[in-house]
């Protein structure tokens with residue numbers, strides 16, 4: 535655990551939902567009056583029925599305790615090392631079995647997509663969790679824009695490869711670039727978003743600026759950061775952690791308290807931070823999103839397809 539969490543924080547150090555909501559209203563009000571200076575939010579996003587009522591973690595927690603191996607393996611390293619990353623200009627190459635393949639500038643990727651705030655539970659395979667107020671849009675909107683061909687059964691994603699800025703890409707701690715994948719029905723589920731910000735502001739670099747995937751019913755490592763390539767493919771794509779250790783990390787990686795990691799239990803989780811709801815709690819199936827996603831896996835043995 536990083537130093538930050540060794541000294542207990544005060545209740546006032548976290549951002550309870552009520553304060554957060556007030557802050558958003560303040561921001562909206564300031565924007566309406568034309569007062570929105572650079573210190574205020576740049577992103578307007580609609581609320582969503584998919585958001586949890588759980589209190590979000592503080593901005594400090596979300597941006598200070600990260601997994602982003604391109605910038606180091608210790609939780610406090612990305613906050614420092616990722617500041618080097620150049621995120622403008624940014625483009626995503628979209629290819630494979632699509633009607634309109636091409637290299638899309640970030641502005642083109644965002645064009646026509648409705649940004650929403652999605653306050654999601656986020657559960658890492660390492661058995662810690664947070665609640666994050668993401669800003670993003672449904673991946674389905676982007677896939678429909680580029681046109682999915684009938685033969686496409688999976689979507690694969692890749693992170694930027696840039697060792698000059700991503701200092702750990704010079705070392706073979708993972709097989710670079712970081713890559714992830716989803717089945718097409720998972721990719722099209724309305725819970726699956728491409729996130730461009732959090733807490734009403736642009737995505738912090740350590741959280742995967744300028745655009746990253748968020749799949750809230752799967753372990754956090756599926757939510758690939760700083761995406762530069764998306765391919766629609768017919769076969770199940772290679773994914774980083776599965777390539778690294780297929781015994782420990784499957785392709786699906788659905789949050790499942792009944793299937794333990796070979797080296798630790800997945801039955802419970804440690805909520806990061808020291809807010810009212812911090813501490814250990816039971817992990818729900820599909821991270822609590824079963825109503826939305828359980829049907830995707832009917833007929834599958836999730837102990838085998840872990």
Ligand SMILES: Nc1nc2c(c(=O)[nH]1)N[C@H]1C(S)=C(S)[C@@H](COP(=O)(O)O)O[C@H]1N2
Nearest residue numbers: 600601602603658693712754755757758759
């Ligand atoms: N490119 C890339 N994406 C990544 C990772 C990574 O190391 N590199 N780590 C994953 C893991 S293990 C987790 S838990 C989440 C962490 O996201 P957060 O730092 O925004 O909480 O990012 C995921 N996406």
Ligand SMILES: [Mo]
Nearest residue numbers: 658659754755
């Ligand atoms: Mo993770």
